[in-house]
Amino acid sequence: MRSVTIRNVADMAGVSVATASRVLSGHPSTSEVARDAVSKAATKLGFRPNAQARSLRKTSTQTIGLVLPDVRNPFFADLAHAVEQRARDFKYLTLFGNANEDADQQDRYFDIMLTQRVDGLIAAPQGNVTDLQSVLDSGVPTVFVDRVIPDTTVPSVTPDNVTGVQEAVRHLTNSGHRRIGYIAGPQSTSTGRERLAAFQSALADTHADDDADLIFFGDFQSASGAAGAHHLLELPHPPTALLAADSLMSIGAVGVCNERGLTIGTDVAFVAYDDIEAFSLINPALTVIAHDVNAMGRLAVDLLTQVIAGETPESVILPSRLIVRGSTPSLPGGLTS
Amino acid sequence: MRSVTIRNVADMAGVSVATASRVLSGHPSTSEVARDAVSKAATKLGFRPNAQARSLRKTSTQTIGLVLPDVRNPFFADLAHAVEQRARDFKYLTLFGNANEDADQQDRYFDIMLTQRVDGLIAAPQGNVTDLQSVLDSGVPTVFVDRVIPDTTVPSVTPDNVTGVQEAVRHLTNSGHRRIGYIAGPQSTSTGRERLAAFQSALADTHADDDADLIFFGDFQSASGAAGAHHLLELPHPPTALLAADSLMSIGAVGVCNERGLTIGTDVAFVAYDDIEAFSLINPALTVIAHDVNAMGRLAVDLLTQVIAGETPESVILPSRLIVRGSTPSLPGGLTS
DNA sequence: CTGAAAGCGCTTACAG
DNA sequence: CTGAAAGCGCTTACAG
Structure with a gap:
C-alpha cells in the first residue's frame, strides 16, 4: 500500500x-x-x-508527550482529557503514556517520548532525579503536573497538598474523632509524601492520637486501599475515621467497609481524596478533598508552551479544599479546636 | 539542543x-x-x-493508533489500559486519541493517525462509512473495538449487546416491573442502536409496557443520563425501574434519583451498564450488565497484529451478563415469565 | 513566483 | 565483516 x-x-x-x-x-x-x-x-x-518526513526536516514534531501514572484512576483520566483538549488549541498532538504506577514503565515511556522527539513533555512523575536524568540531559522542554521530583528546576502545576488534609483532620477532630486511620500514598511520589506530612502535622495540632499503627502505606491503587482498610479496622484499638490519599484507594477502602457490614458515616467516618463524580453518589455521599483537575491540565499545557518558547515560567500551586458530605457527620458532642 | x-x-x-x-x-x-x-x-x-528518520526509511513506525470516544468514561479508560498493555507485548507504542464523543474530533484523529503513519489503528467509532472513508482508502490495518460501523469489512471485537439487556429486562419484569424507563445511547453508535433494539425486543416478550415515552435518548455522557432520569421520572405515569445504556449515563441518572429523594432499590429499581468498581460501592450496590473489558482490549490488539500480518481474522463477540445486586430486589409477588 | 539541489537521520542492497 | 552510496518524503535557502 x-x-x-x-x-x-x-x-x-x-x-x-x-x-x-x-x-x-x-x-x-x-x-x-x-x-x-x-x-x-x-x-x-x-x-x-508524511509526518515523519516533515518532522525530520523541520525541528518540531507538533507532538507533546504526556506520561501519567494510571489512566484507570479517574483523576488522571480527567487530567489526560484536560491536557489533550488544551494541547489541541496549540495544534499539538498528545502522545500518551501510561506508567501503571511503575517506575520501570515510566522510564521506558520517557525513553520512547525522547525517541519520538516530542516537542515537549508533561509528566506526573514518581521516583527521583535519576529517573529523570535522560529527560533532563536531552533538554526537552518539560513540565510536571500533580507530582514533582525534588531537586529539579522543572516548572510544575501541583495541588496544595496541605490545606485540604488540614481541613479534613480539623473537621474530623471537631466531630469528636480521636483515632483517624490514614491510608497513605507511596512515598516515592511527592503527593504521597506531602499529604502524609500534612496529615502528621495536622494531627500534632489536635488532641487526636498520633499512633504509627494508624498509618498504612498503599500504592495509590484500589487493592492497597482495601488492604489498608482491613489492616486499620483489625487494629486492637481501631480508628473511628478513615482518610485515604487518592480516589482509587478510597474506592478499595469503602468496599471493605461495606463488606465488613460497617455503615459509613455511622460506624466509621470517611474522607476520600479527589472529587470524582461517583463519590457523590455513594450513600452517604463521601466527604472529599477536592481540587480543580481541569485547571491543572490546562495550566500544565500553558506552562509547557512557555517553556517551549524559551521562557521560564513560575510554578503554580492550585488550591484544594474540603467538601463535607454525609460520610463525616458532625457529632453534636464534638470537641472544638 | x-x-x-x-x-x-x-x-x-x-x-x-x-x-x-x-x-x-x-x-x-x-x-x-x-x-x-x-x-x-x-x-x-x-x-x-531518531524515530522519525528510522520510520522514514523503514516501512513501519512501530506505533498503533487508538481512537476512543471518551477517556473519562471508566469503561474506555480500562479499555485503553488493556490495549496499551497488550500493545507493549508486541513492542508497539500506542498513540492515543480521545474523540470526546464527537464525530468531528474523531475524524480529525483518524486523519492525524494516518499522517503519523501508524502501523495499525484500533477504534471504537461512531458514525457511518463516510467517516471512515479516508481510513479505508489508506488501507491502514484497522480493527474496531466495542463499536462497529456497518457496511464495512473491518474485523471487530464487540460485546454481545443482546443477552445482558435481555436478562435485565427479564429480571425486572420477573420482579413485577411493568414500566421500565430506558436511557438509550446515541443512535450514531452501534452499541447505542443494538442495545436499544435488544431492549425493545426483550420488552415484546413480556407483559411490560412498550411505551415510546419510556425511552430517552442520551449521548453516553453523564449529563444526558441526568436529563434522562429527570424526564422519565417526571412522566405522568413514571417508570418503576430504570436501565441506562452506559456507565456515565448511569452515574448521572443515579445522581438525579438521589437528588429527588428516591431510594434506589426501594422507590425505583436501577440497572447500570458496565461493571465499574464504584457501582458495587453505591448503597445499595447497582445491578449491572457486565462484560470483560480487559479481554476486549487484548483481543483487539491480537486481531490487529493479524491484520498487519496480512491475515483476515474472524470478528469476536464477547459475552455479557447480568450481575444482580441490591438496586433490583426481587419482589416476593413478582410475576414469572 | 519557481526549480534544482542539499539535507534532515537513518537503513540497506551492492560491492568488495 | 565493512564502507560508499542511494534513498525514505519532505522543506528551504539559493539563484534566477
Missing part, C-alpha cells in the same frame, strides 16, 4: 516538488495557477503529508 | 555510519571490535535513535 507522495502531486499538477510543497504548506510565494493545480491534484490523489 | 546522531557515534567509534547502524540495530554481520566500539560510543554520547 504505497501511499501518495508530494512527488505524485507535483507531477499531476505539472509543477516542481518545491512549488507543490510551498502551496501545500501555505507559503505566500505561489501563483494562483500553481495553487489551483496543486490543490486539485492533492485532493484528487488523497495526498496526506 | 542539537541531539546526537549516528554520525557522531560512528565518528567516535572510528567506523562508518553503516557499521554503526548495523551494530545499533543488532545486525549479525558485525565484528566484536566494532560492536564494542560502537556500543561504548553510543552510551558515552547518550545516543538515542
Whole structure:
C-alpha cells in the first residue's frame, strides 16, 4: 500500500516538488495557477503529508508527550482529557503514556517520548532525579503536573497538598474523632509524601492520637486501599475515621467497609481524596478533598508552551479544599479546636 | 539542543555510519571490535535513535493508533489500559486519541493517525462509512473495538449487546416491573442502536409496557443520563425501574434519583451498564450488565497484529451478563415469565 | 513566483 | 565483516 507522495502531486499538477510543497504548506510565494493545480491534484490523489518526513526536516514534531501514572484512576483520566483538549488549541498532538504506577514503565515511556522527539513533555512523575536524568540531559522542554521530583528546576502545576488534609483532620477532630486511620500514598511520589506530612502535622495540632499503627502505606491503587482498610479496622484499638490519599484507594477502602457490614458515616467516618463524580453518589455521599483537575491540565499545557518558547515560567500551586458530605457527620458532642 | 546522531557515534567509534547502524540495530554481520566500539560510543554520547528518520526509511513506525470516544468514561479508560498493555507485548507504542464523543474530533484523529503513519489503528467509532472513508482508502490495518460501523469489512471485537439487556429486562419484569424507563445511547453508535433494539425486543416478550415515552435518548455522557432520569421520572405515569445504556449515563441518572429523594432499590429499581468498581460501592450496590473489558482490549490488539500480518481474522463477540445486586430486589409477588 | 539541489537521520542492497 | 552510496518524503535557502 504505497501511499501518495508530494512527488505524485507535483507531477499531476505539472509543477516542481518545491512549488507543490510551498502551496501545500501555505507559503505566500505561489501563483494562483500553481495553487489551483496543486490543490486539485492533492485532493484528487488523497495526498496526506508524511509526518515523519516533515518532522525530520523541520525541528518540531507538533507532538507533546504526556506520561501519567494510571489512566484507570479517574483523576488522571480527567487530567489526560484536560491536557489533550488544551494541547489541541496549540495544534499539538498528545502522545500518551501510561506508567501503571511503575517506575520501570515510566522510564521506558520517557525513553520512547525522547525517541519520538516530542516537542515537549508533561509528566506526573514518581521516583527521583535519576529517573529523570535522560529527560533532563536531552533538554526537552518539560513540565510536571500533580507530582514533582525534588531537586529539579522543572516548572510544575501541583495541588496544595496541605490545606485540604488540614481541613479534613480539623473537621474530623471537631466531630469528636480521636483515632483517624490514614491510608497513605507511596512515598516515592511527592503527593504521597506531602499529604502524609500534612496529615502528621495536622494531627500534632489536635488532641487526636498520633499512633504509627494508624498509618498504612498503599500504592495509590484500589487493592492497597482495601488492604489498608482491613489492616486499620483489625487494629486492637481501631480508628473511628478513615482518610485515604487518592480516589482509587478510597474506592478499595469503602468496599471493605461495606463488606465488613460497617455503615459509613455511622460506624466509621470517611474522607476520600479527589472529587470524582461517583463519590457523590455513594450513600452517604463521601466527604472529599477536592481540587480543580481541569485547571491543572490546562495550566500544565500553558506552562509547557512557555517553556517551549524559551521562557521560564513560575510554578503554580492550585488550591484544594474540603467538601463535607454525609460520610463525616458532625457529632453534636464534638470537641472544638 | 542539537541531539546526537549516528554520525557522531560512528565518528567516535572510528567506523562508518553503516557499521554503526548495523551494530545499533543488532545486525549479525558485525565484528566484536566494532560492536564494542560502537556500543561504548553510543552510551558515552547518550545516543538515542531518531524515530522519525528510522520510520522514514523503514516501512513501519512501530506505533498503533487508538481512537476512543471518551477517556473519562471508566469503561474506555480500562479499555485503553488493556490495549496499551497488550500493545507493549508486541513492542508497539500506542498513540492515543480521545474523540470526546464527537464525530468531528474523531475524524480529525483518524486523519492525524494516518499522517503519523501508524502501523495499525484500533477504534471504537461512531458514525457511518463516510467517516471512515479516508481510513479505508489508506488501507491502514484497522480493527474496531466495542463499536462497529456497518457496511464495512473491518474485523471487530464487540460485546454481545443482546443477552445482558435481555436478562435485565427479564429480571425486572420477573420482579413485577411493568414500566421500565430506558436511557438509550446515541443512535450514531452501534452499541447505542443494538442495545436499544435488544431492549425493545426483550420488552415484546413480556407483559411490560412498550411505551415510546419510556425511552430517552442520551449521548453516553453523564449529563444526558441526568436529563434522562429527570424526564422519565417526571412522566405522568413514571417508570418503576430504570436501565441506562452506559456507565456515565448511569452515574448521572443515579445522581438525579438521589437528588429527588428516591431510594434506589426501594422507590425505583436501577440497572447500570458496565461493571465499574464504584457501582458495587453505591448503597445499595447497582445491578449491572457486565462484560470483560480487559479481554476486549487484548483481543483487539491480537486481531490487529493479524491484520498487519496480512491475515483476515474472524470478528469476536464477547459475552455479557447480568450481575444482580441490591438496586433490583426481587419482589416476593413478582410475576414469572 | 519557481526549480534544482542539499539535507534532515537513518537503513540497506551492492560491492568488495 | 565493512564502507560508499542511494534513498525514505519532505522543506528551504539559493539563484534566477
